[in-house]
Amino acid sequence: MLAKVSSRSVFAARNVRFSSSLSLQDTLAEIVPAKRAQLQKLKAEHSQTVIGEVKVENVIGGMRGLKAMLWEASVLDPNEGIRFHGLSISDCKKVLPAAEGGQEIILESMLWLLLTGKVPTVEQTRALSRELASRGELPAYAEKIIDSLPKTLHPMTQLSIAVSSLNHDSKFAAAYERGIPKTEYWTYALEDSLDLIAKLPALAARIYTNVYRDGKSLPAIKPDLDLVGNYVNLLGYSDNHSLTEYLRLYIALHGDHEGGNVSAHTAHLVGSALSDPYLAYSAALQGLAGPLHGLANQEVLRWMLAMQEAVGADCTHEQIKEYLWKTLKSGQVVPGYGHGVLRAPDPRYIALQEFVDANPALAASPIIKLVKKTFEVAPGVLKEHGKTKNPYPNVDATSGCLLYHYGLNEFKYYTVIFGVSRSIGALTQYVWDRALGVPIERPKSVSMDVLEALVKK
């Protein structure tokens, strides 16, 4: 913590903004007018300025590379990876407050940064932890809905249903029905977003205990713990400090990855119809549950375990190469590799590997050794295969394997943890979308006949 504090002056010199002593709500209220003015200026002076072109490949290729949506909290560089309000992951590790007794960045400090663009103080981070804890218990109807779901239903489907059900109490939806002015939308959006983020650990833990622990009763939320501390406690792993710290890092790092990824984009799209934060984030979770997106962490472990069984834990590079080729030749993707934007190893993957390197027990784990060995050969194989534009690992290449090492081996649950995290990025933008009054999203689509006619012109 001392090192973090002393690096403040270095960051201040880089114009990184530090929060004063205001509450989160007051900090935002202070920023909203300036952001609105920034958008008005852009509209007034540059609405017609061209910033790119649309090619046929954008229309038929998943809009890759098209700069067509506003996203405030983070920007993804293909080679450097993600920056949160200009801060890289290693910057965040230096400057964002950790939990009491911990070293890793936590959801609360990342959420504060994402929402406000400012680095919170330790006191502000603690106050946000207490606020989230005070909002964290579930309403009885939500517990009833979760408990009624079949244990065989995928945990991500359960999470999406549970989040959606909370719209029963949406303050945003109720205020809209009452007829509030548009300028006030963001305050209700923020209320719902904080409520939802706060309740995600209890929702996610209830799903876990129902599916994997015979519905064992859950402890109450502790008012003095950070959100992930509470989550780990609810999951029944509170005696494992290393896992708690890993989850703090994991959940902070997965929070936001600019706007175009499937989950974030979905929340933005659904929210643009003024569906409340619960409905928007429930929809985002449905996208996160796809194997090319968040479900890849489950798929990586499944693939790794199958490889381990086929070639043994102590396998050679040559055996891994053969297994990679077998996967590729059977027409499957290598899970945990490739990316829609990144063209270098994902810095989130690197940050998790650094966590491993600092923990000898993790570095010695057979499954984590296999992750590392696979990284040593997979890029070469994927380059030779010649299809993927990015032969390097993304964050999913290792995230689930660490959970497996810690004994959290119910891999169909892994994306739920990702879902707890992604809320902070998706809902940050939800709040800003309402504060800035961005319109309903409605791009123009074209048929192939129209495209043919357009290219002939």
Ligand SMILES: CC(=O)SCCNC(=O)CCNC(=O)[C@H](O)C(C)(C)COP(=O)(O)OP(=O)(O)OC[C@H]1O[C@@H](n2cnc3c(N)ncnc32)[C@H](O)[C@@H]1OP(=O)(O)O
């Ligand atoms: C948190 C996250 O969401 S990170 C991403 C997690 N997903 C995965 O790890 C799944 C494996 N990876 C993939 O499927 C892809 O790399 C994606 C979905 C992440 C990105 O997709 P794209 O942007 O379309 O990738 P790209 O432009 O490189 O694809 C070109 C071709 O390479 C293939 N390709 C891409 N990645 C891989 C891979 N890991 N293994 C094998 N083939 C691949 C694509 O399927 C595509 O094949 P096609 O021409 O037959 O359709």
Ligand SMILES: O=C([O-])CC(=O)C(=O)O
């Ligand atoms: O950016 C993407 O498309 C996928 C990804 O890594 C994420 O959402 O975290």
